[in-house]
Amino acid sequence: MIIYVYKQNQYLGKLEENNDRITFIYSEDIGEKCYIDTIKDKKNTFEDLPLVFKNLLLENEDLTKKTSTKIEKLLLLSDIHGSYQFSQTKHISKKKNKIYNYQDVKEEILDSGYSFPNILDYKLDIPKEKLEANNQNNVIGLSGFQHKFSVTKDDKTKTITTSENDSNYFMKPYNKHHLIFQNESYIPCLLINEHLFMTIARDLGFDIPYNAIIKGEKDYHYIIKRFDRFDKIKFDHEEFATMLGYDSNSKYNTTILEIMTKAQAYLPNNELKELLSFIFYSVVISHGDLHSKNLSLIHQSNAFNEQKKCVSPYYDISTSFIYKGLKNRDIGMKVFNKKKGIKKQDFLNLAQKFEIDNFEDEIERICRYFINNFKSYINSLPNNIQNIPIAQSGYYENKKTFKFVLERYYNQRCQYIKEKIDKGLLPDINIFK
Helix, strand or coil, rough: EEEEEECCCCCEEEEEECCCCCCEECCCCCCCCHHHCCCCCCCCEEEECCCHCCCHHHHCCCCCCCCCCCCCHHHHHEEEEECCCCCCEEEEECCCCCCCCCCHHHHHHHCCCCCCCCCCEEEEEEEEHHCCCCCCCCCCCCCCHHHCCEEEECCCCCCEEEECCCCEEEEECHHHHHHCCCCCCCCCCCHHHHHHHHHHHHHHCCCCEEEEEECCCEEEEEEEECCCCCCCEEEEEEEEEHHHCHHHHHHCCCEEHHHHHHCCCCCCHHHHHHHHHHHHHHHHEECCCCCCCCEEECCEEECCCCCCCEEECCCCCCCCCCCCCCCCCEEEEEECCCCCCCHHHHHHHHHHHHHHHHHHHHHHHHHHHHHHHHHCCCCCCCCCHHHHECEEEEECEEEHHHHHHHHHHHHHHHHHHHHHCCCCCCCCHHHCC
C-alpha cells in the first residue's frame, strides 16, 4: 500500500508498507533543508510508523478499527493539528498559501481576552451519539484518549455544530463514565477544572487560546480555539514527544531535563525561561498530567521550508490533585528523578544549568499570584458550579461541594509552597484554616 503525504498543500513524499516494513521517500522536488527533523534521509525505512505521523493518531477508540496496514490508519484522520494531509492518490497542488509570521497573528488567533468564567449559553447542534462517543476506560493521565472533535462556533446564532474540515475550534464533551464514583476514573468537573487552570495560566502571562465551558445534562462540556489556524492557514507544530523519540505510550517517560535540552536548540533565552516558568507553574498547581505531548514548538511561519520554531501556546492544563488516587505526583515528567516533593532548589539548579537569570523572582511571582488570587477564581464561579456535589473517598454518600474541594486543594498547595518552595511566602499561619 502507498500513501502520499502533503505538507502546506505541497507534495512531501510517500509512505509505503510491505511485509511489515514501512518506507518513506521524499519527493524529488524536496531539498534536504525541507526534510522533517526526525526523518533525515532521502529514503527511510521503519518497523513502525514514523513518530511524526504516528503521534498524530488519536489514542481513543476512534482508531482501534482494524486496518490491513499500519499506514492505512492515517487515512482515517481528519482535521488534525498542523498541515499534514494523507491521500491514496497523488496530485500536484496549485494552491499557494499566503505566508504569515506566527507572532504577527498570534493575538488574533488566540483571542484569549474572555472573562472568567466563560460559560456559553449556546445551543449544541451535535448528535447525541457524537457527544457520548466516549471511551469507557478513559482516565486522566491519558489525555490523548479524551474524546474530542472539530466544531464550528457561530456567535450570531449562538450555535455550536460539528465540522469535518478546517474548523477553528474543537470540543471536549464530558465523559459520563467519569461521573461514577465506583469507577477508577472518577473525575467530575474535569473540563471546568481545565477552564480554570488554563485561565490562571493566561493571567500569569502564558499564551493560551480562547476556551469556554457549556452546561450539559450532568456536567460541563469544553470548547477551545485552535492555536495553529489563521484565515484557513495552518501552522505546523511539533510535540516534544515526537522530537525526542517518544510515542504516546511512553510520553510520561520523558524528563524535564530532556525537554529543556531539546528546547535550548531552538529557543532564545527568554523563551527558554518562559518554558521553565510554565513547568514550575505546573508543579505549583499539581498538573500531574503534564507529559511530553502536552508541550510543543510551533513553526514561526506557515512557509513550506520554515525551520525556525518558537514555544507554542499552552494547552491541556488542569490539576490532577483533587481526584482520588491521583495525588502521587505533582507533574507527569520527572524533575531530577522525581515527580513529587519537588523543591525550589531543583528549579534553581535547572535555571543555572540553562543559564537562565533571575529565576528566583519568577518562582516568587508565580507562587504569590497563586496564593493571593486563587480564592477569587473560586468565588467567581456561579453557585450552581460551586455547589456541584463531589463524592469523597469512603462512602458514596460522603459528598462535598466543588467549592469545598477547591478550597481544600488551595490550602494543600499553599502548604506545599510553604514546605518545599519558600516558607517566607506564607507568613500568615491562619491561611491554612
